[in-house]
Each structure stands twice: as structure tokens, then as C-alpha cells.
Amino acid sequence: MRAAATTPRPVSERRGLRDRMRDSDVLASFLRSRLTIVAAVVTLMFLVAAVFAGSISPQDPFDPAQLDLLNSRLPPLWYAEGQSPFLLGTDEQGRDILSAILHGLRISLIVGFLGVIFSATLGIGLGLIAGYFGGIVDTVIMRVADVQLTFPAILIALLIDGVVKAALGGQLDPMTILAVLVFSIGLSFWVQYARTVRGSVMVEKNKDYIAAARLIGVPAPVIMVRHVLPNVMGPVLVIATINLALAVITEATLSFLGSGMPDTMPSLGTLIRIGNNYLFSGEWWIIAFPGVALAALVLAINLLGDWLRDALNPRLR
Template sequence: MASTEISPDMPTAAPAKSRWRDSVLWWSLKHSSLAIAAGLLLVLLVASSFLAPLLAVQDPYDLAALELWNAELPPIWIEGGQWPYLLGTDIQGRDVLSAILYGSRASIIIGLASVALSLAVGLTFGLIAGYSGGWVDNILMRVGDILLSIPTILMAILVSAVFRELLPTGLRDAFAPMILIVAISLAAWVQYARTVRALTMVERSKEYVQAARLIKVRPGKIMRKHILPNTLTPILVAATLNFGLAILTEATLSFLGVGMPPTEPSLGTLIRIGNEYLFSGSWWIVVFPAAQLCLLVLSVNVLGDWLRDALNPKLR
């Protein structure tokens, strides 16, 4: 039995780490100091929020841990500040830094979940509409047009108010995160659906899809294994940018009082509470949560812009 010898000149499969280092994304990242800085900042913000139980000096959810005698303490570098309240305390004696860490975690989770839900719905409806065409496409796209005609904030407020009225009073706070996720996703899925529909209509006329149809491959398998991978690049960019938008939407709803309850602070809730005492001298209660929100959304948007440029073949 003849043995198979591997020639030194024969090409071999490159390991995954080598392929990543030779990829366009890695090259673009190495040459973009702004993207590197935004990525490091985002990792720091996300890691600190999810490590809040270890880093925070106080649990803002635990009412027994609040110290009313230490209410409205200024930041530690201002006269009157006390250790360990680095960023001061609010009117209830809650450590501002601890509340920011826990609030950031809630905002990030709601943002990620809403993007995942809207992405799943948008991909599904977009593939079905683009592949099927006809009356199915018309119905799905007309529903999307109706939703797009309503401002996102108004749609989210309407959905949140309806769900809150349907739920018993005792369950409203417990289901507040789920209500926010559904409210934000209801308007956001249309963008993904329209993008995927347009790409699917292009892909379905290509030869590889026609060949799959001729050999009787099921439509679901064609959409899932053949068309979907060719639509993911613009969807990935849109999802990254919409993550920042989802965090802003959650903060806006919570600021308006239809989002997270005060007992479960998010960044929007902290800003709403602090805004009431902005002109009383306790500026740190609103300024630091607002700065955290700005840094979080800014880092996500910068990464989204970098990703869009890196994946655009016209800019290579």
C-alpha cells in the first residue's frame, strides 16, 4: 500500500489564529488607533458592569444597605467627600459609582437582548419576504412600513404602556426589563428585514440557488445555509450601531418614567432621579451616570463606524 507523502511545497490549511491575523478586519484594526481605543473602552465598561458585585462598595438594590446619614455626599476630591464613596452619594445615601456599575449592567443586557430579538425577527421575515415574493412579501413589507411610520420612541412608549396596563400591579416591576426588550425590538426589526429582503432578492436569482432548487433542496435549507451567510456582513454592522441606539432608547424610556423602576436602576433611571437635584447643587448625581451613558454609546458607535468601513470593499 503506497504511502502519501506531504511535499514541503504543498499548501496546508492555516490555523484559525493565523487566518485572523491575515484578515482584513485585523489589518484595519491595527491601523485604526481610534477603533482600538473605543474597543478597549467598551471592554472596560462592560467588564466593570458585569463585575459590579465584586467592584461595588454597596448593593444599590438592597434597601438595607442604604445609609441615609451619608446622603448627598460630594465626590471624594471635593471638600466633604468621604471614602469609599468615590463619586459621592445620592439623596438616599446610595453610592453613585455602585449605582452606575449596576445600572450599566442592566442597560447593556437590555440593549443586547433587544438587538438579538429584533435581529432574529428581522432576519426571519426578511429571508421569507425576499425569497417568497408575491403576496407574502407585500404583507410583511407593508407591516414594516406601518411600523416605520411611527417614531421609535412613541412606539416603545405605547407598547410599554399597554403591557404595564395588562399586567397586575405587583408584576410590573419584575417584568419591566422584558417589556422594554419587546418595546425596543418591535420597531427595530424592520431595518434588518428590509436589508435582508433586498439582499435575498439578489441572491435568489443566482446560479447556486437555482441549482439548489433543481435538486429539490427545501426552501428553508436554502435560505438558512446558502442565502443567509451572504447577507450577514451589512447586518453585523447594523446590529453594532443599533446596540448603541437600543441603550439610548432604554435610557430615554426610563428617563420618561416608562422604563426600569427606581428600585432597579438603569442609566436612564439614574439620570431621571439625578435630574431633579441638578440645580440644588448635587450635580454629581446626574452628571456621572450621563457621562457613563455617553461613553458607552460613543464607544459602540465608533466601533460600528470602523466595522462598516473595514467591511466595505470600495474602501480597501
């Protein structure tokens, strides 16, 4: 009888898990918002296009052997002067705009994701340390954060980018420039994570389960990572989603100002900077399509961030 009683248990547990997923407040909130669904679909499309850019783009814009100056500054295909396969036209190097957008989208998202991961790791670590230990450690970390908050993030990114590039030398390869961008963007956005995590940790560390972990001799790093961190990840996910859009915008701004990716390996910001030189000569497509792609990507991510913030806020349920 014991075996008969326990046999259907895994089935009921699986059914219960499916029911909980179906009845989840977050999932229900997502399915109720058509705007959020559209934003998620657009974001997913951009991610897929960036991942498979090498397969779906008509041309490799980073390969000089595939470029022909005779095809430079061609209008989009629906114009009489347009030529196949350049659907959205070409730039001054004969580079297909659609292919350049797909490959540039990949670079912008790589810089954005890596910048968010770096800033989140740094900010979460410092926030855990400041909130858990307090005292002089908390004071030093928070005063550094307060000082950084007095400067705009783009100014800090420009400063760090310039200092690192000057220290490494004038001529840098594209991969090194990409790493410098990730480093400068990551150092520009860690403060939000640190302040948010610190506040949550100061609340969590006074609860009974933390006192019980201390009582049985669990080391402080284990308590912070295994017990405290999972309970403060909700606000961190919201900040990370919104900061992804900010990181993409910051990278595009740095590239537009000439401190980002080079013309030989352009991101969306570099494409916009290149197109800006030809805007008043009539070649509007060189700047318009990369600008629309950047705006659509950032808007979709911001809409997802706004939904996630509301969905994880218990006061709004």
C-alpha cells in the same frame, strides 16, 4: 511516500490560517485606526465592569440593608465633605454613585443586547420570508414596515411599553418590566433588518447555487437558513452594532421618562432621571457621572459600528 507527503500538511494549513488572519483586510483596518482601538477598549471595559459589577462595586445599590440615609447626597471623595468609600458621591438614598453606575450599566446592556437579539431575529426572519417568497407575503410585510417607519422608534417603544404594562396590570416586578422593555425595543428596530435582508435575499435567490439547491430538492427553510442567510450577515452585523447603541439610548430615554426600570433597580436612564431632580440644588454628581457613562458607552459603540460598516464595505477597500 504518500505518508511523508501528507505529514506536514496540517502544519502548513495552520500556518496558512494564521497568515490569512494576519493579512485580513478587516483586522488590518482595525489595527490602522487608533480611534477604533480606543473605542474597542472602552467598550470592553464597560462590558467587563457590567459583568463583574457585583464583585468590584463597593456597595450593592439594590440591597436596602446596605443603604443609610445619613450618607445621602454626599459629594465626591475629592470634596472636603466627601467620605470613603463613596468615590463619586451618593444619591438621595445614600446609594454609592459608582456602584449604582456599575449595576445600572449591567441592566442597560442586558436590555440593549436582548433587544438587539429580539429585533434582529424578528427582522431577519421576516426579511428572509419576504425576499425569498415574494408576492403577497412580501407586500404585506413591507407595507407593515413602511407604516412603522413613519413613526419615531421611541414613540413606538413608548406605545408598546404602555400597552403591554396596561395589559399586565399596574404593579409589575423589575424582571417583568425588563422583559417589557426588551419586547418594546425589539419591536421598534426590526424594520431595518427586514428591509436589508430582503434586498440581499432578492439578489442571492437568483444565483446558481440557490437554483442548484432547489434542483436537488432542498426545502425552502433549509435554503434560507443554510445558504442564503450566511451571505447576508455582513450588513446585519453592522446594523446590530449600531442598533445596540440605539437600544441603550432608547432604554435610557424610556427610564428617564418614567416608563423604564424602577428606582429600586435603576438603569443608567433611571439614575439620570433621579439626578435631574437634584441638578439645580447643587448635587450635580448625581446626574453628571451616570450621564458621562452613558455618553461614553454609546459613543464607543457607535465608533465601532462606523468602523465595521466601512471595513465590510468592499467599495472602500
